Amino acid sequence: MSNLLTEIGKYTTLSIDTFTPDDAAPFPTIEFVNATSNQGIAFAIWKHNPSLIGTALAHLQSKGVVPSLDETFVQEIIFYATAFAGNDMLKLISGRVLAQVDPADSYNTEKVVAYALRLSSAFEDIGIPKDKFIIKIPVTYEAMLAAEILTTKHGIACLGTVVHSLVQAVLATEAKCKYISPYVDELKYALDPSTYVALPSVDANYGYVMTKEIQNYFWYHKCPTKVCIAALVGLDICLGLSGVDEMTIPPLTAKMLQDLPVPAGFEPGVSKETVVEVEKKSYIGDKDAYYAALDKIPEAKARIDFTLNTFNNFNDESKAFIKSLLLKEGVA
Ligand SMILES: O=C[C@H](O)COP(=O)(O)O
Numbered sequence: 001m002s003n004l005l006t007e008i009g010k011y012t013t014l015s016i017d018t019f020t021p022d023d024a025a026p027f028p029t030i031e032f033v034n035a036t037s038n039q040g041i042a043f044a045i046w047k048h049n050p051s052l053i054g055t056a057l058a059h060l061q062s063k064g065v066v067p068s069l070d071e072t073f074v075q076e077i078i079f080y081a082t083a084f085a086g087n088d089m090l091k092l093i094s095g096r097v098l099a100q101v102d103p104a105d106s107y108n109t110e111k112v113v114a115y116a117l118r119l120s121s122a123f124e125d126i127g128i129p130k131d132k133f134i135i136k137i138p139v140t141y142e143a144m145l146a147a148e149i150l151t152t153k154h155g156i157a158c159l160g161t162v163v164h165s166l167v168q169a170v171l172a173t174e175a176k177c178k179y180i181s182p183y184v185d186e187l188k189y190a191l192d193p194s195t196y197v198a199l200p201s202v203d204a205n206y207g208y209v210m211t212k213e214i215q216n217y218f219w220y221h222k223c224p225t226k227v228c229i230a231a232l233v234g235l236d237i238c239l240g241l242s243g244v245d246e247m248t249i250p251p252l253t254a255k256m257l258q259d260l261p262v263p264a265g266f267e268p269g270v271s272k273e274t275v276v277e278v279e280k281k282s283y284i285g286d287k288d289a290y291y292a293a294l295d296k297i298p299e300a301k302a303r304i305d306f307t308l309n310t311f312n313n314f315n316d317e318s319k320a321f322i323k324s325l326l327l328k329e330g331v332a
Pocket residue numbers: 017036037038040041161181190191230231232248
């Protein structure tokens with residue numbers, strides 16, 4: 001039977017905002033193409049399924065790696081537990097699994113490259129080829145230099161994430177990101193969708209207006225980068241942005257859309273037929289111009305800082321949780 005989720009899926013690629021296979025169970029007839037993770041989702045996975053940490057530990061031990069509480073070993077556990085979780089999700093989706101670099105490295109090109117290569121190695125080591133995963137990289141000037149290196153020199157597909165402005169989107173497509181993820185609703189709602197409070201109109205939603213601006217720019221200038229919207233919670237926003245290239249939908253929002261009928265006369269909120277002319281911009285090769293442009297958007301800067309801090313906190317919690325498991329198992 002037709003419902004709002006399948007209807008939106010006619011116009012927009014649907015992906016799911018989870019790495020927990022149980023979350024995909026309520027949608028047996030929906031084809032989610034990609035499945036995503038970040039440090040918040042990762043922490044939830046370890047808590048939900050701590051056996052993934054044990055699987056990662058056993059794999060590393062089988063390769064002769066000696067367990068310890070050192071930062072390097074705990075990080076290796078995160079790489080492999082992420083890869084094994086991704087492997088489970090790949091059984092339920094037709095596309096790729098996505099995993100994010102350490103947000104603490106976001107302003108350091110070399111560190112982003114090194115982290116992404118180690119994470120990619122873990123995926124490939126357990127049999128997940130390069131065309132089945134994507135590395136998510138927060139869009140800063142420094143990190144986009146890393147994305148370009150990873151794409152062109154290593155053949156690793158990248159998604160520019162934590163996008164809160166057209167300025168970042170322009171840089172990410174110039175850096176050859178395969179996707180970008182504009183954040184639509186406030187991150188606090190994405191982390192706990194049950195607390196969502198809709199604004200009086202979608203036009204009052206910063207992320208909604210920005211996402212339409214970015215999609216229009218990418219379509220008008222025929223950018224090869226796809227817009228894969230994230231931090232999407234509100235039903236009104238999902239309807240308003242239906243028609244974008246791709247949506248990563250949290251399970252709770254997907255369930256609500258699946259339970260709703262299609263309104264009479266439904267039309268997607270965004271369409272290539274209504275694209276308007278927009279001036280082309282360029283920031284690659286001009287770090288000062290990029291940060292000067294971003295400085296003019298305090299809302300974007302505040303949201304980027306808040307998001308990176310939030311993910312850093314989840315990463316710290318993950319590491320503390322993994323250390324406590326290693327101690328409990330008596331292996332470190
Ligand atoms: O869970 C948080 C948000 O949806 C952030 O987007 P993401 O899942 O693509 O990282």
